[in-house]
Amino acid sequence: MSSELNSTSQPRSFLARRRAAMLGSAVALGVIGTLGLQAVTGGATPAYAQSSAIAPQAGPQLPSFADVADRVKPAVVSVRVKIEAPAQQQQGFGIPGLPGPGGGDLPGLDQLPDDHPLKRFFRQFGQGGQGGEQRGQRRGGPRQFGMSQGSGFFISGDGYVVTNNHVVSTAKEVELVQDNGETLKAKVVGTDPRTDLALLKVDGDRKDWPHVTFGDTRQTRVGDWVIAVGNPFGLGGTVTAGIVSARGRDIGAGPYDDFLQIDAAVNRGNSGGPTFNLRGEVVGVNTAIYSPSGGNVGIAFSIPAEVATDIVAKLKDGGVVERGFIGVQIQPVTDDIAESLGLKKAEGALVAEAQPGQPGEKAGLKSGDVILKVNGDVIPQARDLSRKIASFKPGAKVELTYWRGGKEETTSLTLAKLPDQQAAALDGEDAEGGSQPTSAAKLGIRVQPAARVAGSGDKGLVVTDVDDSGSAAGKLQQGDVILEVGGKEVTSARDVSTSLDAAQKDGKKTVLLRIKRSDATRFVAIEIGRG
Known part of the structure; x- marks a missing residue:
């Protein structure tokens, strides 16, 4: 027996007996295992004992954005803008976690010590990097240039493209990069800083550019799915998804704030890109994010489609946007102010001052009046008055309903043109007090x-x-x-x-x-x- 066990070449009879013994043991274990399972399960062999494969099972049908993304992506472009900047404004690579220029918490390369390993690294692999939405080039020479990057989208077959004003406001040259990688030259048709919108036109006479259309934001509800398409951090053709988080947001960007808030991921470089509903209609133009860190935290703001539609049409018509102007300083009506004036509820726009020689003063408006309606349309808040009047062209006649002395009165006036400079802020520095109080x-x-x-x-x-x-x-x-x-x-x-x-x-x-x-x-x- 011992010679058989130590042999490197086993006899056939021995191997046959070993296989027979092992097979018998396996059968016995199988019988015992089956009997045991039947005893536990009451005679029925469970499915997992019959097969180890996990069968696929139909689950809840989650939304897919693939179809709408495939349709709209050809109309979305990356916007590259050549800008001229002083040498001292050039930015280096950003290092997260340290304060410095370039937006957020990203310092410039020059802030690092000369012997810093990251500084040596960036010198080795090339200075100049993306900070915010601008990318500086090497210093040297009499003129310094950089690249600003954003997003945009075609809104007509003849080559008109919508983007943000802040993307192209200082542009020397504008290039558009399509989803297929093709680069196009474009020019700035017009900009509107107050709404942060701009209109571009691709060079040439082509009439069949892939384009998208604006939807009706009034039908967009909080909780609706949306997708954002753009060029975050230079990564063109990026699609992110989320929902409409809120409507009518006032973030202090200007007198006409009325943003959609979305939670689709929007980052630097998404500016000017579109927000789509699931029908592939543009419901907003991405323009700002709230971010303590400089990156996406799920709070982004888009200019509503109805605002963009009106501004784009005016820019296309004449390259500028002219707005009506009453010539009064206004402020919100609080509950305390409403009570003191005898108003039933806090609504309308309180006239703080009627500027001399302007339409409001000529029509008889005075400090303390509360403007309640314009052409019969109720003004819920002070900012609604600004947006309403701005929607009219200079020279338009409007009827105002206002509250004075405990009753409603009406007056008509002809709107002037909104000056380039906005009204002075209501808050300011203290003056010095004198003596003998x-x-x-x-x-x-x-x-x-x-x-x-x-x-x-x-x-x-x-x-x-x-x-x-x-x-x-x-x-x-x-x-x-x-x-x-x-x-x-x-x-x-x-x-x-x-x-x-x-x-x-x-x-x-x-x-x-x-x-x-x-x-x-x-x-x-x-x-x-x-x-």
């Missing part, structure tokens, strides 16, 4: 005549001190000039007290102050009886 104890402030304070004008009272525990705390600040209290001009602290007493006698819980801060006027509602 007078107490207005009911508001918790100290004041003195404006004529005694250099640079404050000759009307009203300058606020020289504000009591942190008074009713005016957080509403007034040093340097404010109080022009009116409760609709009456004031020249002394006694005038303030008289107006406050009259408001309390009328049963009002708040009083409206008209103030001047820097070069702009505004209204402030302050609770009375606390100071």
Whole structure:
């Protein structure tokens, strides 16, 4: 036996007996295993004992964006813009996690020490890199150039392309790169900085460019699927998907903010690219993101299609956008302001000042009026008035419904052309207070005549001190000039007290102050009886 086990060449009879023994053992184990399983399962052999393959099973049908992406991608282009910039503005590669130029947390190469390993690396493999949406080139020579990158899309067969104003506003040359890699020359037809839109035209007479159309954003609901197509970080033809997160967003970009908020991934280089619905219609033009880190965090903003449609048509017609202008400074109507003016709810646009010689003043509008309607259309908020008036051309006649003295009144006016410079901001730096202040104890402030304070004008009272525990705390600040209290001009602290007493006698819980801060006027509602 021992000689058989140690042999390198086993006899056939021995191997035959071994195979027979192993086969018998396997059969026995199979029988025992089957009997055991039958005992546990009550006689039925489960499916996993019969086969080890996992059978495919129909699951929930998730949406696919492949079809719509295939249809629209040929119309989306990468926009490359050659810009001229001073040498000191050139940017190097960005290193995440360190503060510096180029947007977000990305520092320039020059900020690193000379012996830094990353600096040596970038020198070895070529300086110049993408920072934000701009890419600087090597320094040297009398002129410095860089490349700005964004996205765009054809909106007509004859070669018109929509993008963002901030992508091409300083363009020296513009190139478009199609999804198939073909490069096209283009020129800027017109731009509109207030909505951040621009219109380009491809060189040549071709009439069959693949293009897309604008949809109706009014039919787009929060929660609808959308896809964004563009050129993030220079990676052209990128498709991302998400939903509409919100509508009507005001992000402080301008007086006509009315953005769609989406959570599709949008990054640097997506600017000017389209947001599509699942029908392949453009419902928005990607223009901004909210990002503490500089990259996508799921909050992006698109210009609605109805805004883009109107602006693009005007740019195509004449290369510029002209807007109507009333000539009044306005501010929102808060609950406190509404209560003090006798309005049932906080709506409309409060006129802080009617500018001399402008259509609003000529039509009889005054400080303290609340514009409620334009041509019969309700104005829910102050920003709605700006957008509504801007939709009319200069020279158009409009009818305004406004609130004054506890009742509605109407007036008609002819719109002027919106000046290039926007109205001054309502907030500004404090003016310096003078001497000899007078107490207005009911508001918790100290004041003195404006004529005694250099640079404050000759009307009203300058606020020289504000009591942190008074009713005016957080509403007034040093340097404010109080022009009116409760609709009456004031020249002394006694005038303030008289107006406050009259408001309390009328049963009002708040009083409206008209103030001047820097070069702009505004209204402030302050609770009375606390100071």
